[in-house]
Every structure is written in C-alpha cells, then in structure tokens.
Amino acid sequence: MSDPRPVLDDLRAESEELDQLVSGLSAREWAAETPAPGWTVAHQIAHLAWTDRAALLAATDTDAFAAQIEEAAAAPDTYIDDAAQAGAVLLPSELMARWRAGREELQRLLRAAPDGTRFPWYGPPMSPAGVATGRIMETWAHGKDVADTLGVVREPTDRLRHVVRIGVRARDFAYLVHGLRPPEEEFRVELTAASGEVWAHGPEDAAQRVTGSAVDFCLLVTQRAHRSDVDVHADGPDADEWLDIAQAFAGPPGEGRAPGTPSDGTDGPR
Numbered sequence: 001m002s003d004p005r006p007v008l009d010d011l012r013a014e015s016e017e018l019d020q021l022v023s024g025l026s027a028r029e030w031a032a033e034t035p036a037p038g039w040t041v042a043h044q045i046a047h048l049a050w051t052d053r054a055a056l057l058a059a060t061d062t063d064a065f066a067a068q069i070e071e072a073a074a075a076p077d078t079y080i081d082d083a084a085q086a087g088a089v090l091l092p093s094e095l096m097a098r099w100r101a102g103r104e105e106l107q108r109l110l111r112a113a114p115d116g117t118r119f120p121w122y123g124p125p126m127s128p129a130g131v132a133t134g135r136i137m138e139t140w141a142h143g144k145d146v147a148d149t150l151g152v153v154r155e156p157t158d159r160l161r162h163v164v165r166i167g168v169r170a171r172d173f174a175y176l177v178h179g180l181r182p183p184e185e186e187f188r189v190e191l192t193a194a195s196g197e198v199w200a201h202g203p204e205d206a207a208q209r210v211t212g213s214a215v216d217f218c219l220l221v222t223q224r225a226h227r228s229d230v231d232v233h234a235d236g237p238d239a240d241e242w243l244d245i246a247q248a249f250a251g252p253p254g255e256g257r258a259p260g261t262p263s264d265g266t267d268g269p270r
Contacts, residue, residue: 003129004110004111004113004127004128004129004132005111007129007132007133007136007162008107008110008111008128008129008132010132010136010159010162011103011107011132011135011136011139012103012107013157013159014136014139014140014143014159015103015135015139017143017154018048018139018142018143018146019096019099019100021143021146021147021150021152022041022045022096022146023096025041025092025150027092029041029150030042030092032149032150033149034145034146034148034149035145035148035149035224035257035261036145038081039081039084039145040088041146041149041150042087042088042089042090042092042095043084043085043087043088044084044142044143044145044146045087045095045096045099045142045146046083046084046085046086046087046088046090046095046099047080047083047084047087047138047142048099048103048138048139048142049087049095049098049099049102049103050083050084050086050087051135051138052099052102052103052105052106052135053102054068055106055119055121055131055135056102056105056106056109058119058120058121059106059109059110059113059119059131060109062120065120066120069122072122076251076252080251103135106131106135110128110131110132111128113128119131121134121250122250122251123170123173123250123251124173133162133165133166134166134249134250136159136162136163137162137163137166137167137222137248137249138249140159140160140163140218140222141163141218141222141224141249144219144222144224145224155194156193156194156214156215157194158193158195158197160193160194160214160215160218161193161199161214163218163221163222163248164189164191164199164201164214164217164218165201166221166248167217167218167220167221167222167246167248168189168201168202170221170246170247170248170249171187171242171246173247173250174242174245174246174247174253175242175245177247177251177252177253178245178253180241180245183208183238183242185206185207185208185238186202186203186206187202187206187208187209187210187236187238187239187242188200188201188202188203188204188205188206188208188209188210189201189202189209189210189211189217190209190210190211191210191211191212191213191214191217191232192212192213192214193214193215194214194215199214207236208234208235208236208237208238208239209234209235209236209239210232210233210234210235210239210242210243211232211233211235212230212231212232212233213230213231213232216230216231216232217230217232218248220232220243220246221246221247221248222247222248222249223247223254223255223256223257224257225257225261226256226257226258226259226260226261227243227244228259228260229257229259229260229261
C-alpha cells in the first residue's frame with residue numbers, strides 16, 4: 001500500500017456517503033442519542049472532524065501533536081468526550097463546514113506526502129495510506145452509529161477491506177493495551193465480503209485461524225457489536241482470546257456493546 005491514492009479515494013467515498021446521510025438532518029435528528037452512551041449524531045460528526053484535525057496536526061506540527069498526546073494521557077477517561085462535546089455544540093452548518101474543510105485538507109496533505117513519510121499517532125507512526133485507512137475505519141464505525149440511530153441500513157461495500165486490514169494489523173496492539181503478551185505466531189484470517197470475495201491475511205498454513213463474515217469482523221474490531229452477535233469464529237486458543245479483545249482503534253480498550261444489541265440499523269438504540 002505504498003501508493004496512498006486508492007485508499008484516499010475510498011476515504012473520500014466513505015466520507016461523502018456519511019455526508020449525504022447527515023447533511024439534511026433536522027435539529028432534532030442532530031440531537032438524537034446514538035448507540036454510544038452520551039453521544040448524539042452531532043457528537044459523532046464532531047469526533048470525526050476533530051480526529052481529522054488531529055491527523056493534520058500530527059502531519060504538520062509534531063511538537064504541538066506531542067503536547068496533545070500529553071493532554072490525552074492526563075485525562076484518558078474524558079479527553080475524547082470533551083473534544084466531541086466542543087464540536088457538538090456548534091450549529092450543524094458550522095460543524096459540517098468544519099468537517100468538510102478538515103477532511104479535504106487532510107486529503108491534499110496525504111496525497112502530496114513524499115514516499116516513505118510516516119506521521120506520529122496515538123499508536124505507532126503511520127504512512128499516508130495508513131492514516132487514510134484509519135480514517136476510513138473511524139468514518140465507517142461512527143457512520144454505523146449514525147445510521148443505526150436514523151434507522152438507515154447501509155449496504156456494505158468493498159471499502160470494508162481497509163477496516164479488515166487495520167483490524168488484523170492491530171492484533172498485537174489489542175493484546176498490549178489489555179496488558180497481555182501477543183502470541184508469537186501469526187493467525188490466518190479468512191473473511192467473506194458481501195460481494196462473495198474472500199479477504200485473506202496471514203500464512204495459509206497457520207495453526208490458528210479466524211473465519212466468518214467480513215462485515216461482522218468489522219463490527220467486532222470497531223466494537224459496534226458483541227462477539228456473541230457476530231458470524232466470526234476462531235480455531236485455536238490464542239485466536240479465540242483475540243476475538244474477545246480485538247480493536248482496530250488506537251487508545252485504551254473500549255467497553256464495546258452489550259450482547260444482543262441490534263446492529264442492522266433496523267431496531268437499534270436511539
């Protein structure tokens with residue numbers, strides 16, 4: 001993934017799909033509670049806008065970004081919520097303008113970055129393609145919360161291959177943030193996309209394997225569904241443990257969703 005342009009194209013498409021979903025909302029819909037406790041639709045979009053700005057800061061002012069990391073470390077339980085709240089109080093038109101401007105500025109910066117560039121982040125440093133992959137993951141996951149709140153069923157696209165990829169690559173990080181030692185051996189991950197294509201990662205002869213639905217794997221690693229509610233299966237004790245702790249996002253472990261929480265957008269929490 002040395003050429004970031006394909007993943008940046010997918011990031012733009014994912015963002016535009018969510019933009020179309022929220023651009024015509026009423027004030028009441030902006031204030032609707034989403035499945036994330038305490039977060040309205042406005043909080044979800046504010047978080048995406050804030051994270052785009054954080055990525056821009058990481059790429060343009062490493063000292064300022066390092067200071068931001070220190071602020072986050074000093075208030076790990078409230079930092080993200082406080083940032084989302086600061087954006088959620090804006091008028092919807094102002095919030096949308098901020099989100100659109102930030103994500104387009106990030107597009108320009110990542111497309112212009114020289115080969116070999118790596119940017120600091122809350123986890124390991126990332127390439128331009130890695131930054132874009134992370135933004136797709138977050139945009140899809142927070143867009144899922146918004147769609148569930150509005151009762152909208154989104155058709156899965158092949159853009160989810162990026163969420164699968166970052167979920168697989170974040171395997172060891174998930175162990176570490178839980179205070180656990182990652183397994184030494186790689187797993188084989190084989191997931192079937194909505195199109196019927198199989199997305200595979202890891203050695204074919206790996207002793208431990210994860211198989212199932214690509215969409216459900218994405219729900220699991222973004223913690224939008226409980227493991228008991230997804231069609232994802234482990235073969236091997238370490239792979240089984242991973243599915244209990246998997247996360248595709250940086251930062252401390254999330255609480256995830258309770259078992260039985262609807263995740264199809266038809267009867268989700270409001």
